[in-house]
Amino acid sequence: MRPRIAFFDFASCEGCQLAILNCEDRLLDLLQLVDIVEFREALSEKGARYDVAFVEGSIHREIDAERLRDIRARSRLLVALGACASTGNVQAAANALSPAENFARVYGEAARNRVQADRRHWPLWAHTRVRPIEEVVEVDHHLRGCPVVPEEFLRFLGHVLAGTRPMERPHAVCTECKAAGVRCVFERGETCMGQVTWAGCRAICTRQGYRCDGCRGLLPDANLAAHRRVLREHGLDDEAIDARYDLFCAAGRQAIEEGPL
Amino acid sequence: MAEALYASSESVLDWIANQGSTRAVIAPRQGDDGAIRYEPLEPGDREAARGVLALAGPSLLPPGKLFSPPGEVLFTWGPAEDGSFRVEPRLDRAPRLLAGVHPCDLRAIHLMDRVQADGNPDPHYLARREATAIVGLACSEPCSERCFCEAMGSLDHHEGADVMLAAVDGRILAHARTPLGVSLLADLAGEPCADPEAAWARHRAARPEPFGRALPGSREALGRATTAAWSDPVWTRHTEACLACGTCNLVCPTCYCFDTRDEIDVAHPGCGERCRDWDGCMLPGFAAVAGGHDFRRDLAARQRHRVNRKFAYLPAAHGDASFCVGCGRCGAQCTANIDIFDIARDLLAGSPDDAPEAEVSA
Numbered sequence: 001m002r003p004r005i006a007f008f009d010f011a012s013c014e015g016c017q018l019a020i021l022n023c024e025d026r027l028l029d030l031l032q033l034v035d036i037v038e039f040r041e042a043l044s045e046k047g048a049r050y051d052v053a054f055v056e057g058s059i060h061r062e063i064d065a066e067r068l069r070d071i072r073a074r075s076r077l078l079v080a081l082g083a084c085a086s087t088g089n090v091q092a093a094a095n096a097l098s099p100a101e102n103f104a105r106v107y108g109e110a111a112r113n114r115v116q117a118d119r120r121h122w123p124l125w126a127h128t129r130v131r132p133i134e135e136v137v138e139v140d141h142h143l144r145g146c147p148v149v150p151e152e153f154l155r156f157l158g159h160v161l162a163g164t165r166p167m168e169r170p171h172a173v174c175t176e177c178k179a180a181g182v183r184c185v186f187e188r189g190e191t192c193m194g195q196v197t198w199a200g201c202r203a204i205c206t207r208q209g210y211r212c213d214g215c216r217g218l219l220p221d222a223n224l225a226a227h228r229r230v231l232r233e234h235g236l237d238d239e240a241i242d243a244r245y246d247l248f249c250a251a252g253r254q255a256i257e258e259g260p261l
Numbered sequence: 262m263a264e265a266l267y268a269s270s271e272s273v274l275d276w277i278a279n280q281g282s283t284r285a286v287i288a289p290r291q292g293d294d295g296a297i298r299y300e301p302l303e304p305g306d307r308e309a310a311r312g313v314l315a316l317a318g319p320s321l322l323p324p325g326k327l328f329s330p331p332g333e334v335l336f337t338w339g340p341a342e343d344g345s346f347r348v349e350p351r352l353d354r355a356p357r358l359l360a361g362v363h364p365c366d367l368r369a370i371h372l373m374d375r376v377q378a379d380g381n382p383d384p385h386y387l388a389r390r391e392a393t394a395i396v397g398l399a400c401s402e403p404c405s406e407r408c409f410c411e412a413m414g415s416l417d418h419h420e421g422a423d424v425m426l427a428a429v430d431g432r433i434l435a436h437a438r439t440p441l442g443v444s445l446l447a448d449l450a451g452e453p454c455a456d457p458e459a460a461w462a463r464h465r466a467a468r469p470e471p472f473g474r475a476l477p478g479s480r481e482a483l484g485r486a487t488t489a490a491w492s493d494p495v496w497t498r499h500t501e502a503c504l505a506c507g508t509c510n511l512v513c514p515t516c517y518c519f520d521t522r523d524e525i526d527v528a529h530p531g532c533g534e535r536c537r538d539w540d541g542c543m544l545p546g547f548a549a550v551a552g553g554h555d556f557r558r559d560l561a562a563r564q565r566h567r568v569n570r571k572f573a574y575l576p577a578a579h580g581d582a583s584f585c586v587g588c589g590r591c592g593a594q595c596t597a598n599i600d601i602f603d604i605a606r607d608l609l610a611g612s613p614d615d616a617p618e619a620e621v622s623a
Contacts (some may be wrong), residue, residue, distance in 0.1 A: 032526075161525070170545040172506040182510075223504050226501065
């Protein structure tokens with residue numbers, strides 16, 4: 001039987017699913033080998049059980065967590081698709097603010113107390129932490145990045161079809177800069193998140209003259225204290241450094257810098 | 262045929278560029294970003310060949326990486342026409358000329374030739390290596406402020422080159438070191454040099470002394486000091502700033518560790534490629550084994566292992582005084598400024614008396 005695969009999304013832009021739809025030349029090959037049973041961006045069918053569930057987006061409300069647990073229960077493999085699912089992505093920056101402060105920032109001062117005063121908001125804010133899906137369910141594999149790398153998605157499916165799993169090596173983007181012969185961003189006088197960020201993007205940003213902003217997430221053993229010193233030596237103050245970490249890695253930084261409870 | 266010639270720089274560049282008609286020429290070239298890379302040269306492109314005689318450096322990556330390129334395909338697999346399972350090794354025997362290799366990198370290639378031919382030979386490395394002629398360039402001055410090639414015994418290394426070039430008396434000495442080198446020199450316009458050893462002596466006499474950064478002890482003493490420092494705080498001291506990015510390993514001309522990965526054709530899951538990626542002992546998970554245990558998780562223990570590989574383990578296994586060639590790349594490209602030269606200096610100086618005892622966990 002052909003593997004049944006499904007796509008789900010939570011808080012996200014659905015850009016990762018679009019990135020996958022952009023593998024047009026390979027998708028037709030793929031459709032010969034798998035059944036896509038749920039894919040809001042492309043079809044309206046529903047399935048009861050899945051061999052592989054790809055989950056895009058971060059978890060905000062308890063109702064989302066319940067839906068995710070239900071997907072997990074119906075799936076043999078569950079894969080985090082993209083940065084929102086893997087790390088909480090940019091929206092996890094809200095974790096550093098109180099809900100009231102967050103409301104005031106987004107909707108203006110007049111809305112500051114609405115989250116407490118208006119009971120219709122209570123279900124939404126009952127859980128005020130933006131969570132990567134791994135904080136809610138067990139995740140079998142991560143396809144990282146904002147957006148995902150389509151080749152990584154195809155590689156993962158190729159492995160599933162062959163009965164294996166690709167390795168997730170906890171290596172920094174620096175390894176891919178070296179393999180590509182890219183001159184270090186720091187030597188160009190810029191600063192970079194590459195030393196503490198998961199590789200796998202083939203250094204797409206630095207190869208094109210930009211820096212790494214860390215969209216694939218912080219490595220689990222990232223030496224952030226040492227990285228902070230390097231960034232300071234290259235002219236960033238702590239506020240600028242926090243902003244760089246919190247762009248894509250707010251949830252990850254909290255876990256690393258604050259340590260386990 | 263002459264074993265040694267004097268030639269003008271322009272003749273040498275013509276000679277290198279014209280080799281492109283029979284084999285791919287790989288030569289150092291400074292990019293728009295200022296970095297030097299060994300890149301294929303268009304046949305006859307004499308201007309692009311100028312890097313062969315340039316003394317700036319070192320290159321971003323060592324030229325010896327040509328023999329084990331990142332991500333190389335080791336073999337392909339899949340069903341054969343008769344239905345049997347077939348594995349096809351992929352060996353690259355394309356003829357090449359690697360030009361403008363400095364003595365430190367040449368010594369590294371020489372060491373890797375021994376490592377890769379020893380015990381369990383690496384046919385992929387050896388196929389490329391055997392099909393590659395090497396033209397080296399002796400250094401007249403240190404190529405960077407991080408250079409310590411003389412301290413590591415690399416400065417006068419010529420073995421592994423088919424032809425060595427050197428600036429002498431305002432001209433270029435081209436000295437064939439192998440029969441292949443002699444035949445290569447047949448195409449170089451120049452006048453015979455009757456006494457190449459005397460020319461080399463003049464080249465050496467014109468060099469600065471000391472050449473690059475000097476260490477307060479011999480390579481043999483460094484090897485002993487490295488072994489003796491097993492429980493020394495030196496490893497922790499030189500690791501606090503480490504980001505475990507692996508750059509020191511990946512830019513090292515004598516780091517050759519790798520990991521493999523399978524690329525499966527999503528349209529034909531029974532077919533695929535076994536690929537090889539560079540790996541390194543400073544990278545997380547390098548020493549992780551089945552079951553998840555990592556027997557060198559501690560960063561200081563990883564640093565100790567890396568330095569021991571250069572100054573103690575590989576020298577003992579392969580009978581050489583050191584496997585660090587003193588090119589200075591690891592220190593220059595480390596964003597945390599951890600330089601193996603500083604570690605070597607501290608090892609030779611011995612542990613400071615007031616240093617606290619710090620046991621590095623294995």
